[in-house]
Amino acid sequence: MSHPRHHRRSRVFLHWLWHFLSLLWLAPIITLLYLNLSQYVIGASVWCPHGKCNAESNSETVYKRAQELDHQDHDTNGALQFVSKALEVWFMFVATSLVYDLGILFARKGRGLPVGYLLSHLEFSDIRYIFRPLLWTSPWPHRNAVPEKRARILKLYIFAIITASLTILANLMGPSTAVLVLPTLQWIDTPHIMNTTFDNIAAAHRPTEDAGFSYCNATELVARNYSCTSYTYGPSMDQWAAQGISSITQAQNLDGQLLLGTSQEYALSFSFNATANGGMLTWVPSRQVMREMSHEVQKTQGQLAEYDPPEYPEQVFNNSLQTILKRQGPSLGFQWFCSASNVFDLNLNETQRIRCYTGWTLEKGNDTYTKCLRLGTNFDNTDYNSQFWLAIDDPDVPEYETEVEVHFADRAMYFNDTEDFGSGIKSCLTNDTSTSCDWDRIFSTTLPEEFRNISSNVFFVSYRVPSLENADGRIYCEHVTYLSFATYNVDTSPMSNTQNLVTLSNINAPADYGAPIILSPDWYLAAWSVDHNATLDGSRQIVKKLIEVLPDTYEFGDQSFDWYYFNILHGYAMGQALSMVNYYNGSVPAELNSREVEEAKEDPVHPVLHTWATIHVWAYGLSGRTSKLGTAVVLLGSVCVLARFFLGLVTGIQERSTVEVLAAAFEHRHQGEFEGLEEESHLAKVRYQVVEDGDGKQRFIPSKRTSRWSHA
Secondary structure (H helix, E strand, O other): OOOHHHHHHHHHHHHHHHHHHHHOOHHHHHHHHHHHHOOOEEEOOOOOHHHOOOOOOOOOOHHHHHHHHHHHHHHHHHHHHHHHHHHHHHHHHHHHHHHHHHHHHHHHOOOOEEHHHOOHHHHOOOHHHHHOHHHHHOOOOOOOEOOOOHHHHHHHHHHHHHHHHHHHHHHHHHHHHHHHHOOEEEEEEOOOEEEEEEEEEOOOOOOOHHHOOOOOOHHHHHOOEHHHHHHHHHHHHHHHHHHHHHHHHHHOOOOOOOOOOOEEEOOEEEOOEEEOOOOOEEEEOOHHHHHHHHHHHHHHOOOOOOOOOOOOOHHHHHOOOEEEEEEEEEEEEEEEEEEEEEEEEEEOOOOEEEEEEEEEEOOOOOOEEEEEEEEEOOOOOOEEEEEEEEOOOOOOOOOOOEEEEEEEEEEEEEEOOOOOOOOOHHHHHHOOOHHHOOHHHHOOOOOOHHHHOOOEEEEEEEEEOOOOOOOOEEEEEEEEEEEEEEEEEEEOOOOOOOOOEEEEEOOOOHHHOOOOOOOOOHHHHHHHOOEOOOEEOOOOHHHHHHHHHHHHHHHHHHHOOHHHHHHHHHHHHHHHHHHHOOEEEEOOOOOOOHHHHHHHHHOOOOOEEEEEEEEEEEEOOOOOHHHHHHHHHHHHHHHHHHHHHHHHHHHOOOOOOHHHHHHHHHHOOOOOOOOOOOOHHHHOOOEEEEEEOOOOOEEEEEOOEOOOOOOO
């Protein structure tokens, strides 16, 4: 038989040992919260010792390696499920102790605790506990009890609410810890590096050596001899033409679809992006941006001797399942509209003329207008023009030599039989007063809102076939060009992105485009790889096809199937031109304070352009609603653990086993407190104080009875 004093010491030791073990529950929880709040990245696998688990994403063995990592992930996630369950069980022990301590604390004071609450610490873990009527009716005294103050009843309801809350919390703790314990596959951004600042775009000027034309020298470009670009960009134009023609043919099949063609720049390929916000816009990636990205992509793929810059250590990419390099840069977008029209010119002098296109209509409306431009020099603002010819010597193709005129005009003006918007342009064109008209004033006339986006900085391309019956007839395409900033994305895996295709995202909203930009016609000549006022022969695929479709395109307009060929070919030519336009960067100061960084981000004219990568890895994080709910639950659980710890320090309550509670109940001498009470709801309302005798044993003392009835 053990000595009572030894038994008491052992009980005290075990009590405080469990007390501190309960507090230790916070250690793994704090660790998990840190991992999730800091978005800790594990790597390509959940099991990634020392942060090294190469996914070999740029290797031919990538799929075999992916299977191996998937098997490891399955085993590791299974083990973490057991960890989650252990944390749940651990918390359940703590919550049980807290409910017991609170119950004893309430039972020691006043008139004790209702019988319905005495075993709450054993029952609360069952979610059905909160739906038991006894939980909510026991605080009210039974009919034979001494009347109770409502403040005491309210305190008992507080105990009931706390217990019910712990029931919900304990049942949520399992899934909550699982959410925090188990990592997920996430797309994580590496730190954004302030790469450079945007200074200006070179669109308004003729191409120079800065455009990056490898086989062109300054003398050729100054002389407007852009045929030097044919070695690199002639084949790419023909490739686009061939892809467009092929795709139109494929689209005619029952399950066919029109697909955009691609073009290559250094190690990357690209296509166009289209947005329908605020009108259909076609966005063209910048070849300069892709030249800058090509070096990074090749380094990431391990094709260059040196590897990533210091900001991107090798293991960041090796330890990811997939890597997408991203870079902010300018992109040019254009709206365009093509139509068949007659044209007339009014020559003002040797260097100036007014060019007018008839039969012009608004996209939404039925009124027909004549649209006029100023061409030449010595007007108030910028007006440029260029031209070249297309010719073909093939017995199988009719001889349709084609004149291509390219104009840029800062302003356009409109009139019809009944309206010229107060400009006076109609009388100046129809009467012999053109030399005395103030053309600068006429073209500065304010136009209605629906004309404004298509009347400022207009880029025109017209195609004329002199050998046709109507020699003055033209197919013309008008464009307005916008500058925006986009994120360039490229998946670096040669397995999933075999063509190293670049896509655009996060293009600015329409309200941020600003006014249309000035665009020199010579960029269009550079796209065709043709000298100013020269002839491009029919050895080029795009020349041959364009000359072939022009006659029917002009005669039948959009009723002709050749109309679709023409639009595709012209659209690719315009996209080629915009992709070539270079831009100039500014420098980023070595040190910027937080305010200067934010100002640089918000600068719409000279924004800071960032570079970063998005990696697909196993990581912790709080990106979803379930993870945030899990965090809230474990934080409340932590409060409960701390409450139990401090409550134990203050009260010194030692938890009794179920056997000890039953023994105390059996030793209790009945004093008639249950007489006349048969229903469970009445029995549960009988109150007992729980005290300890001189030997440290638990004793139950019933509350006084009375014949008066307080509440049924």
